[in-house]
Amino acid sequence: MPKISLTVNGKTHTHEVEGRLLLVHYLRDTLGLTGTHVGCDTSSCGACTIHLDGKAIKSCSLLAAQADGSSITTIEGLAPDGELHPLQEGFKEEHGLQCGFCTPGMIMCAADLLSHNPDPSEQEIREGLEGNICRCTGYHNIVRAIQYAAQKSAVAV
Amino acid sequence: MELNGSYILPASTQKIWEMLMNPDTLAKVTPGISRLELESENVYKAIAEVKIGPVSGKFEGKAEVLHPVAAESFTLNVHQNSKIGNVSAHIKMHLKAVSEHETELSFAGKAHMSGLLARTGNRVMSGVANTLTKQFFQNFEDELAAKAEV
Amino acid sequence: MSNKFIGKSVKRVEDKRFITGKGRYTDDIVLPGMTYAYILRSPYAHARIRSIDYSAAEAMQGVVTIMTGEEVGHYGVPCGWQVNFKNGDIMKEPPHPLLVKDKVRHVGDAVAMVVAETRELAQDAAEAIIIDYEVLSAITDASKAVLPGAPLVHDDVPNNICFDWEIGNPKAEVDEAMASAHHVTSLDFVNQRLSPNAMEPRSYIGQYDNVYDKYTLYTSTQNPHLIRLLMCAFVLGLPEHKVRVVGPDVGGGFGSKIYHYTEEALVTLASKKIGRPVKWTETRSEAFQTDAHGRDHVTHAEMGFDAQGNIVGLRIKTFANLGAYLSTFGTAVPTYLHGTLLQGLYTTPKIHLDMTCVFTHTTAVDAYRGAGRPEATFLLERLVDLAALEMGVDPAELRLKNFIPAFDGVTQPGYQTNVALQYDSGNYHSVLERGLEMLGYENFRKEQAEAAKTNKILGVGFSTYIEACGIAPSAVVGSLGARAGLYEVGQVRVQPTGKISVFTGAHSHGQGHETTFAQVVADRLGIPMEDVDIIHGDSDTVAFGMGTYGSRSLAVGGSAIVKSLDKIIEKGAKIAAHKLECSADDIEFKDGKFTVKGTDKSLSFGDIALTAYVPHVYPANLEPGLDFSSFYDPTNFTYPFGCHIAVVEIDKETGFTRVKRFIAVDDVGNVINPMIVDGQIHGGLAQGIGQALFEGVEFDENGQITNGSYMDYTMPRADDLPMFELDRQVTPCPHNPLGVKGAGEAGCIGSTPAVVNAVIDALWSAGHKVKDVRMPMTPERVWKAMQPA
Incomplete structure (x- = not known):
């Protein structure tokens, strides 16, 4: 079994993993980081979106072994304990979530979007969320939550 | 899914017939087939590895030649099982001499899929079937050419 | 009573755990010694099982046990609602075994369950099980399954008919009304099958404790107590007090998590058998094959009008697909949740529905957001819009002419329909008028005329709906065949320090009960919201409950809580009176204080709690x-209503249809939290628009689902939808203490026909006078509708 070593939310982990183990299952089952969800089996829903070396990826589309040596951020590590990232705050303020299942993936995807495009238009936000499915909100308030975070971050700068 | 097509191969009907009835040749030219063993008369055990659109898998099953009329026609019944779903196909093959050295091989039939193949492969299946068919005839031609060189 | 929270967009208290990744869904739960189940499913829609050989699988590494129909096939899940044939005969109710022994009846039918040390090992072993199937021909279309010679799903159900049923006026009267009509609009259409697609796949954990002889089932359900009742009383025969059912955080339901599924009983049985916890979580592919689907009606509908444009009659023949087995509420959806809504908002004097409910070799069909009511709204609203086009009158005018006049249900009586229900209160004209105002109707028609000359044509579609929610008065549904009561339970426990624990039988899986229910409690008791906790989803802590569906949580569950609050205030007044040395009648409770009327002598709520x-x-x-x-137990259903308007733009070259605007004016009675109600409407709209333009489960001729994944089943995504334009009107419900009607399904009920009507309107504006474009209205279908016949 391959041995991997990687940094997750600032902490280094070393494990022997089965070759076929998906990164998402490594995060959920081995590390107990269950904020990253599995919503499909075709890499289509985006519920498992995390950041790998600063970029949003779907953690179901990568083997744990492929993530060897990388640095990963999950929803649990997006903001320091007790604080909220502007996006987390935006989702709460604008009612951008209902059942909460797609939310971590949405937030991680949106964080990547805002890092490239700090002031996206409505259309750019909608296109940026192309890889993530939400069944509850109709996306209306997710768009507003991201606009809220963009505005808040702009003020902070 | 409908399977239809025809192709002209540069050899006599007799030669084509012999090649079609030879499991080794058939295994060589059929895309994805890694092994073809004669089990009983006209019944082959077939093992294939195929990638179809987003799904790929190892297939195991049987191929059966029915109603063979030498150098003219036969029906091929294929039933393949795999982890990603099963395929059963019923295909009529016809050989027709175009000239002394040319044979038109035509086929018509239907294939049914189940499981993951049906669920996620269907959309791209006819495209895949076309590709596989093209490969089959290309391989057949290559095999003919190789034999001619010998 | 105070007024600090009710009616305010209070931010949700449950959000914090979800936005930080700390939500706890069933699949997140890990128990010591846990094992994992994999269910081997039929790849065929209809086949006889000749043999099952699991000897090799059983010997594989990590396998704990393998179960087949031989072992558990005598257990089966029940149907919760009995509907009878027109002639009084009882519906056909074939068994739905936990695992199939003899014959599989749809793709995904469960044949064997492997329990192993890991999910992967269970799957490896399942793949080593050899099943010899004799494949049989299958039927998937309900209207064809009834024809002679169609393959039978159940050998003892002739013509695959579960039952036939009718509702409304006597058929002869409706025939007469239709015969005398000046104009009859008729339409044949398919209300296609949908997959609910809650984002969290179903997940269950069975845990048997041999010390206390107690079972625990963690389940992604909308109604834990109902699952416990069904599983104990009708499936496994377990003693109910020895079974705990927990519905932790649940990632959406939309109906699909109401039903008692076979896998819930399977993990429970398996955990007892092996003495370890057993977890099963479905894959999305399995969800497409096994989560109960919605809709699937094949309908012929006719609406008759007199020369002045008044509706004189409505006549409908529908075949409803129930799938291969009866799901928990499968029989109620096309009948009592559908036929009873055919009055719509109109004064139609004569109505008749002839319904045939049919078994096919497909996944079971049950309630999906709206459940029967979207199908009713669809056929009514399509007919009215089409009639307007055919008669050359304005579709909004035609509706206004035929609407039931406003009534408040207090000073004026409720409205008795021809299809059994009595509407509670309504003001239908004003929601449509408000919608037209938001649209800028006159201006739009000018824009449309201009656009008709270009490559991007425009259309507007209207839909005015009513739904029966707040399900439901037990005596009424009982007389109609429901095998359960549909009341709700609400317990309010005031702790000695004045903090409040509320236990509700409703279950929140996105609806925000932890917030809205707390708003109600905090205001009624005049205390801060932080002092109130809403506890739900655990049969060991919540006394009982019927769960969340049918837009019932606040109307029924909230009312139960209010009843308990009233009792608390009444008792608190007695305690206060004793301490303040007056009569209880002289005590007034306001802003968290018990005061002697007309004095400044008072005791706080906290004082009274401590004294108690x-x-x-x-x-x-x-x-x-x-x-x-x-x-x-409610005395009537509640009847939310509203007006939805879609504006679409169609690319003439490609048939690509874009929803440019979507306006929704809904009246859901009083509103506790506008932000949450708007959110519910948004989500419903997306699902309704999804049905119109994107979604639909497709089967091939062998009964294979050909789009059973997110690569093939088109889910609405962010860039498929516009920002929604919402407004609200409030007509309070006259028969529950909060005056609320329910908002969960409204968006999904009204929106689908609005989009289809808009597409048809656009096509007519460009001279393509088609009656229908089959849903989902893909670019190909819309493009074809624009080609010369």
């Missing part, structure tokens, strides 16, 4: 404690 638990100075003959539980 430390009863040193206390009325004689009064029990200590401040803890009340109430059952609330």
